[in-house]
Amino acid sequence: MKAEIIAVGTELLLGDILNTNAQFLSRELAALGITVHYQSVVGDNPERLEGVVRQARSRSDLLIFSGGLGPTEDDLTKQTVARAYGDTLRFDEEELEHIRAFFAKSGRTMPENNRRQAMVPTRGRKIPNANGTAPGMIFEDGQQAGKYAVLLPGPPKELQPMFLDSVRPWLAAMSDSVLHSMTLRVAGLGESHLEDKVAHLLRGENPTAALYAKTAEVIVRITAKAQTKEKAQEMCRSYAQKFYDILGDCIYTDHADSLEEVVVSTLAERGMTLATAESCTGGLVSQRITAIPGASEVFSYGACTYANEIKERVLGVKHETLEACGAVSPETAAEMAQGVRKAAGADIGVGITGIAGPGGGTKEKPVGLVYISACSADAVYVKRIVVPNRTREVVRISAAQHALEMVRRLALSLEQPGCSRFAPGKAAHMETAE
Amino acid sequence: MKAEIIAVGTELLLGDILNTNAQFLSRELAALGITVHYQSVVGDNPERLEGVVRQARSRSDLLIFSGGLGPTEDDLTKQTVARAYGDTLRFDEEELEHIRAFFAKSGRTMPENNRRQAMVPTRGRKIPNANGTAPGMIFEDGQQAGKYAVLLPGPPKELQPMFLDSVRPWLAAMSDSVLHSMTLRVAGLGESHLEDKVAHLLRGENPTAALYAKTAEVIVRITAKAQTKEKAQEMCRSYAQKFYDILGDCIYTDHADSLEEVVVSTLAERGMTLATAESCTGGLVSQRITAIPGASEVFSYGACTYANEIKERVLGVKHETLEACGAVSPETAAEMAQGVRKAAGADIGVGITGIAGPGGGTKEKPVGLVYISACSADAVYVKRIVVPNRTREVVRISAAQHALEMVRRLALSLEQPGCSRFAPGKAAHMETAE
Numbered sequence: 100m101k102a103e104i105i106a107v108g109t110e111l112l113l114g115d116i117l118n119t120n121a122q123f124l125s126r127e128l129a130a131l132g133i134t135v136h137y138q139s140v141v142g143d144n145p146e147r148l149e150g151v152v153r154q155a156r157s158r159s160d161l162l163i164f165s166g167g168l169g170p171t172e173d174d175l176t177k178q179t180v181a182r183a184y185g186d187t188l189r190f191d192e193e194e195l196e197h198i199r200a201f202f203a204k205s206g207r208t209m210p211e212n213n214r215r216q217a218m219v220p221t222r223g224r225k226i227p228n229a230n231g232t233a234p235g236m237i238f239e240d241g242q243q244a245g246k247y248a249v250l251l252p253g254p255p256k257e258l259q260p261m262f263l264d265s266v267r268p269w270l271a272a273m274s275d276s277v278l279h280s281m282t283l284r285v286a287g288l289g290e291s292h293l294e295d296k297v298a299h300l301l302r303g304e305n306p307t308a309a310l311y312a313k314t315a316e317v318i319v320r321i322t323a324k325a326q327t328k329e330k331a332q333e334m335c336r337s338y339a340q341k342f343y344d345i346l347g348d349c350i351y352t353d354h355a356d357s358l359e360e361v362v363v364s365t366l367a368e369r370g371m372t373l374a375t376a377e378s379c380t381g382g383l384v385s386q387r388i389t390a391i392p393g394a395s396e397v398f399s400y401g402a403c404t405y406a407n408e409i410k411e412r413v414l415g416v417k418h419e420t421l422e423a424c425g426a427v428s429p430e431t432a433a434e435m436a437q438g439v440r441k442a443a444g445a446d447i448g449v450g451i452t453g454i455a456g457p458g459g460g461t462k463e464k465p466v467g468l469v470y471i472s473a474c475s476a477d478a479v480y481v482k483r484i485v486v487p488n489r490t491r492e493v494v495r496i497s498a499a500q501h502a503l504e505m506v507r508r509l510a511l512s513l514e515q516p517g518c519s520r521f522a523p524g525k526a527a528h529m530e531t532a533e
Numbered sequence: 534m535k536a537e538i539i540a541v542g543t544e545l546l547l548g549d550i551l552n553t554n555a556q557f558l559s560r561e562l563a564a565l566g567i568t569v570h571y572q573s574v575v576g577d578n579p580e581r582l583e584g585v586v587r588q589a590r591s592r593s594d595l596l597i598f599s600g601g602l603g604p605t606e607d608d609l610t611k612q613t614v615a616r617a618y619g620d621t622l623r624f625d626e627e628e629l630e631h632i633r634a635f636f637a638k639s640g641r642t643m644p645e646n647n648r649r650q651a652m653v654p655t656r657g658r659k660i661p662n663a664n665g666t667a668p669g670m671i672f673e674d675g676q677q678a679g680k681y682a683v684l685l686p687g688p689p690k691e692l693q694p695m696f697l698d699s700v701r702p703w704l705a706a707m708s709d710s711v712l713h714s715m716t717l718r719v720a721g722l723g724e725s726h727l728e729d730k731v732a733h734l735l736r737g738e739n740p741t742a743a744l745y746a747k748t749a750e751v752i753v754r755i756t757a758k759a760q761t762k763e764k765a766q767e768m769c770r771s772y773a774q775k776f777y778d779i780l781g782d783c784i785y786t787d788h789a790d791s792l793e794e795v796v797v798s799t800l801a802e803r804g805m806t807l808a809t810a811e812s813c814t815g816g817l818v819s820q821r822i823t824a825i826p827g828a829s830e831v832f833s834y835g836a837c838t839y840a841n842e843i844k845e846r847v848l849g850v851k852h853e854t855l856e857a858c859g860a861v862s863p864e865t866a867a868e869m870a871q872g873v874r875k876a877a878g879a880d881i882g883v884g885i886t887g888i889a890g891p892g893g894g895t896k897e898k899p900v901g902l903v904y905i906s907a908c909s910a911d912a913v914y915v916k917r918i919v920v921p922n923r924t925r926e927v928v929r930i931s932a933a934q935h936a937l938e939m940v941r942r943l944a945l946s947l948e949q950p951g952c953s954r955f956a957p958g959k960a961a962h963m964e965t966a967e
Binding site for chain 1: 809
């Protein structure tokens with residue numbers, strides 16, 4: 100089945116908004132084994148819209164529209180598509196009630212022009228909208244059986260649930276094969292290094308595997324095609340095992356959405372707690388941890404100690420350490436981690452200090468240099484990273500990512516590759532672990 | 534001049550990446566007074582690409598392509614466009630040197646297939662790429678004078694500077710009118726409330742003004758068209774004055790990109806310092822503040838005090854306050870703000886406590902309830918917000934935004950609408966300021 104995604108809206112052509120619907124729909128269709136050959140955007144202009152609809156209908160089996168269903172837009176999209184697919188629109192009393200009720204729920208009266216949204220296909224079918232007033236609709240081609248146009252409202256919070264609840268099941272029922280995807284997330288290995296290790300696994304045809312580099316992590320996406328969902332899942336799982344065999348515990352999840360989610364659940368499972376002391380990351384780690392529901396179970400205190408004086412007073416970093424080694428040093432990072440761990444009475448402490456830029460760098464301590472420490476009662480680890488030629492934002496995100504990965508490894512008693520280790524309290528002397 | 538934006542890349546059709554280039558280019562072209570009628574995306578497929586190029590050339594004066602210039606993609610885009618525009622490609626020795634040098638700079642050797650990137654138009658012209666290996670190029674139509682195709686590399690960090698440095702000046706020189714835009718950012722007023730106040734200003738034709746709602750702020754974009762840049766700027770400025778006359782100090786900037794940027798510069802100008810104590814926002818405020826270069830001048834300490842015990846120990850929140858009023862209360866927010874202000878020796882303190890959800894709500898204290906306090910030596914303000922039916926993320930962003938706006942107003946000695954005010958130390962008794 101060849102598909103095409105068409106967004107209707109002048110605001111897209113003006114660059115006022117980003118076409119996130121096209122990405123969402125493309126990804127969902129790919130997962131259903133439906134190939135998208137084109138995406139296009141056209142404005143609220145009758146002639147140009149009609150031209151786009153006519154052409155798309157001639158070359159694709161399935162057209163998915165987003166937007167153009169608002170009450171002020173003169174039903175442009177609905178009428179144009181209805182005409183092209185040999186259908187007409189009828190007024191739907193039940194839909195009008197739904198629209199009225201939707202307004203009433205938020206204490207408003209329905210404006211008269213919202214009546215237009217109650218016009219639905221005569222031969223095709225309407226799709227209920229649980230999160231807005233415009234119903235979606237499906238038109239079947241009057242001349243060519245098995246060719247469809249699906250109209251969805253523009254706002255993602257209406258489009259996405261409507262697609263997932265009503266359109267996806269309908270498309271899945273028509274398809275004779277199912278795609279299933281699995282995502283492995285890898286921390287602590289750069290993309291090119293990772294690619295070297297798993298190059299032979301990236302050439303498969305079914306399942307396929309592809310790498311996507313993000314800031315300080317790499318995502319491996321495995322996709323399998325099979326007759327049933329169960330079979331496709333099983334194919335993904337066994338292919339994933341090949342990655343586990345090579346990458347081991349560098350794969351930090353095959354189901355969670357982020358490293359902070361894994362950190363929170365890992366700590367919770369082990370009944371452990373975390374406290375953070377951040378300088379250059381300014382609270383990014385605590386913010387990411389506390390973005391996860393239930394973080395309060397494992398996290399009690401994050402100190403964003405930007406000034407040296409605060410590092411001393413709040414965390415107990417020694418004045419001599421700051422004088423002798425500087426605020427950006429392994430020693431300060433280690434004392435920050437130990438200080439906040441003690442202050443919070445937590446199991447694990449984190450300390451981060453570095454130069455995020457754009458100013459403040461020197462030859463010895465360049466912009467992008469960050470020291471990250473994670474400590475428990477038994478051990479203190481410090482990692483030195485240099486993120487070169489990057490923005491302040493990337494330096495901060497990278498540092499936070501490394502810190503979270505060190506916490507995960509500490510909680511799971513895994514090795515800490517690339518870190519120096521020393522005994523608690525001995526901040527001034529560093530031995531290299533590997 | 535009618536333009537059309539065409540992205541080439543299978544990864545877009547699979548939904549692996551978001552088409553941010555289309556938004557960037559659309560916005561830039563709109564600012565130049567060039568109308569974009571279509572955006573489209575097509576894969577790395579010769580026939581389909583050729584069809585798209587042929588059609589676009591027939592209906593538009595200017596085609597801007599992004600992507601499809603990589604070394605492994607067989608020069609598909611270049612050759613197809615060259616053919617359609619009656620041009621050929623030639624090998625460019627100088628370009629090859631540039632590509633070799635680019636690899637050498639990062640200590641790598643140029644792979645053989647990157648030679649292809651040195652193929653440039655024979656009649657058209659190449660555009661230097663300061664941030665990558667693939668040059669951009671401009672083809673002029675061999676049959677129809679004044680019709681062009683511009684090819685740009687896909688990665689935004691290559692495409693954006695190339696467009697701004699080389700393509701925009703060239704297009705501006707061809708245009709006979711200039712668009713200029715100005716962005717006003719408004720905090721503390723909801724979109725519909727704002728719309729009521731300025732409805733009559735949104736109907737103008739030149740300048741135009743439009744509202745864009747973001748989480749806890751609204752953006753007003755004013756755009757004017759004139760013969761010269763100076764004239765268009767002047768038109769924007771006088772139209773902006775009409776908004777200032779109505780909205781006054783609710784407009785927090787007409788030039789900065791974010792509220793945190795304004796807060797940091799406002800504090801710096803006044804030689805004031807800030808400290809924050811955050812519970813439900815988990816460090817979001819400190820993270821936003823420290824994302825701004827130079828934040829260390831005005832910010833010394835952010836305490837993310839998630840646990841009650843830490844609120845007492847680190848901030849000096851009274852045990853009786855937590856017992857009697859609860860952690861989520863105006864009293865606790867006020868004591869947090871005053872406690873962190875004192876701990877840091879700062880001019881302004883912020884305290885935030887609330888229920889970000891999804892769990893933890895009760896009938897009296899529902900999910901979305903947040904108390905935000907900002908205090909100076911002379912006064913303590915507390916604001917109560919309820920963000921209903923929203924995600925944890927939106928509750929946190931809204932709370933952080935309100936906190937930053939209260940800090941801005943405190944630093945500028947402005948009124949604090951919607952806040953209760955009481956004397957420092959008197960946390961338990963709240964009088965309403967308005």
